[in-house]
Structure formats: structure tokens, C-alpha cells
Amino acid sequence: MGKIRVLPDHVCNQIAAGEVVERPAAVVKELVENSVDAGATRIHVSVHKGGRSLVGVVDDGEGMSPDDALLALERHATSKIVTAEDLMGIRSMGFRGEALPSIAAVSRFEMVTREKDAVSGTRIVVEGGLVRSVEEVGCPPGTRITVRDLFYNVPARRKFLRSADTETAHISEMFLRLALAHPEISWQLVHDNRTVREFSKTVSVQDRVIQVFGASVAKTLLAVDHPTPHGTVTGLVGPPELQRANPRSLFLFVNKRPVKDSLLTHAVLTAYETLLPKGSYPFVILFLDVPPRLVDVNVHPTKREVRFRDPTLVVDMVREAVARALTEAMKASWNRSFFVSSGAERLGDPRAVFQEASGALAAVPGDPPERAPGPPPAGIQLAWQRESREPFAPPPGAPTEPVAAPTGFSGFSSLKILGQLACTYIVLEAPDGLILIDQHAAHERICYERLSLGMGSKASQRLVRPAVVDLPALEADALKRWIPELQAVGFDIEPFGGGSFVIHAVPSALKGADPAAVIRHVVETTPGEERTPRVELLQNLAHTAACHSSVRAGQRLSLEEMRHLLSELDQLHVSATCPHGRPLWWKITLEQIQRFFHRS
Ligand code: ADP
Ligand code: MG
Numbered sequence: 001m002g003k004i005r006v007l008p009d010h011v012c013n014q015i016a017a018g019e020v021v022e023r024p025a026a027v028v029k030e031l032v033e034n035s036v037d038a039g040a041t042r043i044h045v046s047v048h049k050g051g052r053s054l055v056g057v058v059d060d061g062e063g064m065s066p067d068d069a070l071l072a073l074e075r076h077a078t079s080k081i082v083t084a085e086d087l088m089g090i091r092s093m094g095f096r097g098e099a100l101p102s103i104a105a106v107s108r109f110e111m112v113t114r115e116k117d118a119v120s121g122t123r124i125v126v127e128g129g130l131v132r133s134v135e136e137v138g139c140p141p142g143t144r145i146t147v148r149d150l151f152y153n154v155p156a157r158r159k160f161l162r163s164a165d166t167e168t169a170h171i172s173e174m175f176l177r178l179a180l181a182h183p184e185i186s187w188q189l190v191h192d193n194r195t196v197r198e199f200s201k202t203v204s205v206q207d208r209v210i211q212v213f214g215a216s217v218a219k220t221l222l223a224v225d226h227p228t229p230h231g232t233v234t235g236l237v238g239p240p241e242l243q244r245a246n247p248r249s250l251f252l253f254v255n256k257r258p259v260k261d262s263l264l265t266h267a268v269l270t271a272y273e274t275l276l277p278k279g280s281y282p283f284v285i286l287f288l289d290v291p292p293r294l295v296d297v298n299v300h301p302t303k304r305e306v307r308f309r310d311p312t313l314v315v316d317m318v319r320e321a322v323a324r325a326l327t328e329a330m331k332a333s334w335n336r337s338f339f340v341s342s343g344a345e346r347l348g349d350p351r352a353v354f355q356e357a358s359g360a361l362a363a364v365p366g367d368p369p370e371r372a373p374g375p376p377p378a379g380i381q382l383a384w385q386r387e388s389r390e391p392f393a394p395p396p397g398a399p400t401e402p403v404a405a406p407t408g409f410s411g412f413s414s415l416k417i418l419g420q421l422a423c424t425y426i427v428l429e430a431p432d433g434l435i436l437i438d439q440h441a442a443h444e445r446i447c448y449e450r451l452s453l454g455m456g457s458k459a460s461q462r463l464v465r466p467a468v469v470d471l472p473a474l475e476a477d478a479l480k481r482w483i484p485e486l487q488a489v490g491f492d493i494e495p496f497g498g499g500s501f502v503i504h505a506v507p508s509a510l511k512g513a514d515p516a517a518v519i520r521h522v523v524e525t526t527p528g529e530e531r532t533p534r535v536e537l538l539q540n541l542a543h544t545a546a547c548h549s550s551v552r553a554g555q556r557l558s559l560e561e562m563r564h565l566l567s568e569l570d571q572l573h574v575s576a577t578c579p580h581g582r583p584l585w586w587k588i589t590l591e592q593i594q595r596f597f598h599r600s
Contacts, residue, residue, distance in 0.1 A: 010129035013075060013105035014154065019301035020102045023161060024051020024150055025170035026302060027103055031145050032178050033093035034100075035059035036185070037080065038143065041201065045175060046190040050167030052150060052158075060142040063115040066122040070134065073111075073126060075101045089292045093257060098301070100145075105129035106157065107150045113143040128153040172196065173248070176212060177258035180251055180285060183208035197474060209236055209285060214472060217242070217283075217524045222329045224286065226321030230313055231290035233321035237268075238283030239329065240275040241543070251285040254295060254306050261305055264288065267315040271322035288318060411570040412437065412585075417562050423554050426562050433589035439557065439565060440546060441584050446568050448542035450509030451489050460490035462505045467516040471499040475523045485537050493519070513545045 038061025048054040078097030104126040114121030121139035151158040189197040210218040221236035296307040415428040428435040476499035490507030521544040594600040
């Protein structure tokens with residue numbers, strides 16, 4: 001007798017489950033995608049213990065007939081494609097017919113479903129891939145699937161599951177991505193009997209973004225709308241200062257399918273090229289819609305990756321779409337800054353000013369800065385400029401490493417202050433040239449240093465009157481998680497019921513800033529799901545405090561204020577960049593100036 005045997009179905013399903021069902025979040029994804037395909041207008045997801053003990057998805061979609069309900073549990077049974085050619089034109093989320101049998105093979109599975117016009121529904125119970133019961137039941141139209149004890153019969157897999165918190169974070173992120181792509185559906189996510197996310201149905205992605213990330217973040221985003229003959233790119237992209245240290249802030253979709261695709265990520269990052277320091281990621285929500293025949297979604301079992309027929313076309317399309325949105329926004333804010341640089345008028349939004357201060361405009365492609373004729377002065381040698389292709393361009397915002405202090409340096413405060421430029425830069429006379437200091441970046445660095453130094457001693461200042469912040473549920477959750485970190489740097493803050501928090505004390509480094517505004521801004525600009533690393537939280541705090549202080553870009557400073565800032569800067573153990581990696585100062589040597597005027 002031969003050695004080779006065809007495996008029984010339930011074993012095949014367990015093997016397939018190995019690929020399709022990586023973790024509870026994958027169960028949520030597959031079930032929710034089925035609900036979307038079924039035309040649901042409401043999707044309710046409930047989870048217990050990070051999905052290990054229960055994942056339930058209820059929808060009001062088209063439901064299944066008794067026969068279909070049974071068939072749906074067979075391997076490669078699908079209503080979404082019929083022939084191999086159909087693979088070339090997939091518009092639905094599913095098509096492999098693998099999810100339900102795979103999930104049912106590794107859990108205690110229950111499906112209750114009813115078509116709208118049917119008098120009754122069907123309930124099917126499956127355990128470890130074996131159908132235990134099929135019965136007629138009374139139930140509302142739509143489908144309810146409950147997955148209990150995931151991997152109960154695959155101990156090796158169960159061991160790989162992470163803590164309930166981590167699994168919940170994955171579920172929550174998956175849920176968010178799907179909800180972003182479908183504003184026309186109402187969504188609810190309940191974790192351990194508590195509603196953690198709830199989005200009512202709306203008409204546009206913009207409105208959904210406001211629901212998810214809050215109005216103040218949404219308002220800083222730039223709209224992308226880029227139709228081309230080969231497809232359309234739409235969405236919202238963040239200004240460079242909304243940068244994150246990890247790619248979780250990239251929400252990319254291909255034909256409404258959430259993807260984590262390196263090609264698309266690369267295209268987006270190229271558009272931001274010099275606007276972001278290395279290792280930073282922008283906040284981007286981008287929908288690429290292309291004719292289905294130009295994209296193969298059948299390359300990854302969980303469909304998280306896709307393959308494009310013409311990758312170059314796609315990269316160009318996405319890069320151009322994002323770059324155009326950034327360029328237009330920055331041109332607008334740059335023009336504004338010219339007209340209000342007297343300081344008599346204020347720019348409305350401090351973030352817009354900050355954008356200019358970050359030198360962002362410098363990197364806008366196809367928009368070269370005005371420049372005097374003649375050879376560019378060679379060798380303006382600052383670390384962040386060494387790699388610049390355009391030696392005379394204003395500083396790009398992407399330093400690669402901190403620069404050393406100027407030679408013969410005895411402190412910025414010992415230098416003569418020549419004045420302030422564009423209400424943004426302090427101009428100093430150095431023995432061998434001219435130094436420009438970005439007042440905002442410098443202030444941010446000072447805040448950051450003070451915060452990190454204060455950490456050990458918990459240098460904290462009590463507020464005469466406690467401040468109260470009210471946050472939407474999602475942000476309140478995030479803030480709750482960060483309380484220990486905030487306490488470590490000197491905040492005394494506690495939950496006050498609902499989404500409210502009371503702030504009793506702030507780190508002394510933040511004195512003068514509005515504590516409620518600082519907290520709100522930090523929470524709003526930190527869209528991660530999991531615990532934020534301390535460094536990032538500090539960076540964010542420093543950035544926010546600097547944005548709310550009187551030294552931010554666009555503010556006229558008195559001589560006294562400039563002196564004060566310089567002496568504080570001198571007390572830092574000199575780092576030449578702000579916490580986000582932007583340069584603090586720029587020196588133009590006399591030699592370079594002379595060369596420019598043909599004097600040497
Ligand atoms: P696929 O989605 O790739 O077709 P699945 O195993 O996820 O494969 O689902 C099998 C079939 O079961 C689907 O094609 C669909 O007809 C049906 N189905 C699954 N979930 C639902 C649901 N929530 N509502 C209606 N039909 C569903
Ligand atoms: Mg499916």
C-alpha cells in the first residue's frame with residue numbers, strides 16, 4: 001500500500017486555518033468582510049478576552065438560506081465567484097470561500113442566519129470542524145456568527161496568542177481600518193461588555209475620520225483627490241508634523257480593501273521625502289481605486305497584500321496624488337506667512353505656522369525657491385544639508401544626524417542678537433558668520449530636555465485651579481492608558497467619570513502652557529492603538545507645549561525674550577536638532593557669504 005493519502009476535509013480546513021486565521025483579529029476581519037459583502041448597514045462586533053474566548057459578529061445583511069448556510073461551511077464554497085475568469089474582476093471583499101470552514105475548524109462555532117423574506121432562520125453549530133447541529137430558529141434577518149474558544153483544539157496555536165490587551169489592540173486596529181473604508185455602515189465594537197468604538201453611519205470618509213480621530217485632527221488633514229485614466233486616489237493626508245514613529249498611522253486601501261503594502265507605503269513616503277525625519281511616518285488615509293483587472297488580490301491568504309499589473313503606474317499615481325495635496329497646502333500657508341509676517345496679525349492655526357517653520361516648503365517638488373544668479377555658495381556644511389541635491393535650497397526638514405556645536409562656541413547668549421526674521425528665526429552675529437535659530441524648534445528642544453530631566457525628580461507644579469479636559473471615548477481610553485507615563489513626568493491627572501479628566505499638577509517644564517489644551521492635543525495627535533513609548537510621548541508633549549507657548553513660530557519676540565531663550569538653549573547639553581529631528585540652528589559662514597559676493 002502506498003504512503004500517500006488524501007487528507008480528510010476537516011484536516012485540510014485546519015491547515016487552511018493556519019494561514020487564514022492568524023489571530024482573533026483575523027476572525028474579526030473575515031466575518032466583518034462577509035457582512036460588508038452581504039450588504040449590511042449595521043455591523044456589531046463583540047469580543048471577550050481579546051477574542052480568545054469569544055468573537056461575535058452580527059449584521060443586518062442579506063442572510064443565507066438553510067442550504068446556503070450549510071454550503072458556506074464547505075471548503076471553497078462561495079457565492080462571490082463562479083469561474084476562474086471572475087478572479088480578474090473581484091469587487092467583493094471575499095472570494096476564496098475559505099474563511100468560514102477554516103474558522104469553524106479551530107473553534108466552537110455558531111451561525112444563526114435568516115434571509116429577509118424567509119419566515120424563519122437557521123442555526124448551525126460546529127465544533128472543531130464537525131457539524132453538531134442544524135436547526136430552524138426564529139431570528140432577525142441577517143447573520144450572527146459566534147466564535148468561541150479559538151484554537152481550543154490546536155494547543156500549539158493557542159500558545160502563540162499574545163496577551164488579551166495585545167490581541168484587543170489588533171482587533172481594534174482591524175475594526176478601525178474596516179470602519180474607515182465603509183462610512184455608509186454603522187459600526188459598534190464591544191469589548192468585555194463595554195462599547196469601545198461606535199460610529200454611526202455617515203456619508204463620507206471625511207465624516208468618518210472626524211468620528212474616529214476627532215475634529216481637531218481631521219481639520220489639519222489635507223484632502224487628496226487625484227483622478228487619472230488608470231484609477232483614482234482619494235483620501236486625507238496629514239501635515240508633516242503629524243508624524244509618527246511607526247507605520248501604524250498609514251491607512252491604505254485598494255478598492256476599499258485595507259492593505260499593508262510595501263509598494264504603496266513606499267509611494268507615500270516618497271511624496272513626503274524630505275518633509276519627515278528618517279524613521280518617521282506620516283498620518284495618511286488613502287484610497288486607491290483601480291479597475292479590478294489591474295490588481296491581483298489573490299496573492300495572500302488573508303488578502304492583506306496585493307499585486308499590481310503595472311506597479312510603476314501605481315507608485316507614480318499615489319506619489320503624485322499625495323505630493324500635490326502637500327504642495328498646494330504648503331503654498332497656501334507660505335503665501336499667508338508672507339503677508340502676516342509683521343507679527344501684528346497672527347496666523348490662526350499654530351500648526352500652519354509650524355509647518356512653515358519646519359522648512360517644509362523647501363522640499364516641495366517643482367517649486368524651487370527664489371535664488372540669486374551666479375554659482376551657489378559651495379559647501380554650506382550642515383549635517384542635514386550634506387545630502388541635499390540642491391545646495392542652496394532652504395533647509396529640508398530631514399536631518400540625518402545632529403550637528404556639532406559651532407567651532408569656538410561659547411554659548412549662543414554670548415553672541416550679538418541682530419534681530420528676528422519673519423517672526424520665526426533669531427538672527428545672531430557669530431565671529432565667523434551668521435547664525436539663524438529656529439525659535440520654535442529651540443523652544444521645543446528646551447521643553448523636551450526639561451521634561452526628560454524632570455522625570456527622575458518628578459518636578460511638578462500644582463495648579464491653583466485644577467483644569468478639566470473632556471475627551472471622546474476613544475481618546476479618553478488612550479489617555480487612561482498613558483496616565484502612569486504622564487505621572488512619571490510630573491503630571492497629576494485622574495479620570496473623573498465619562499471622558500473627563502482633572503489635572504491637578506503639570507511638569508514644571510510646561511508651566512505657562514494651557515494644561516487642558518496640551519493634554520487634548522497630545523491625545524489627538526497620537527493615533528496609535530497600543531501604549532505609546534515614553535520617548536514619543538515626551539516628544540509629543542514638548543511639541544505641544546511649544547506650540548501653545550509664546551515662543552512658537554510666527555510670534556514677535558522682545559530682545560529680552562530672545563536673550564532668555566538663548567541662555568536656556570545654552571544650558572542644554574547641546575543637541576542641534578529639535579526632538580523631532582529638525583535642525584535648531586543654521587550657520588552661514590562669512591567665507592560662504594564672501595564667496596557668494598565674489599569677494600574671495
Ligand atoms: P468568501 O467570503 O470568500 O466567499 P467565506 O467562507 O467567508 O468565503 O463565506 C462563504 C460564503 O458564505 C460567502 O460566499 C457568502 O455567500 C456566505 N456568507 C458568509 N458570511 C455571510 C454573511 N454574514 N451574510 C451572508 N452571507 C454570508
Ligand atoms: Mg469571506
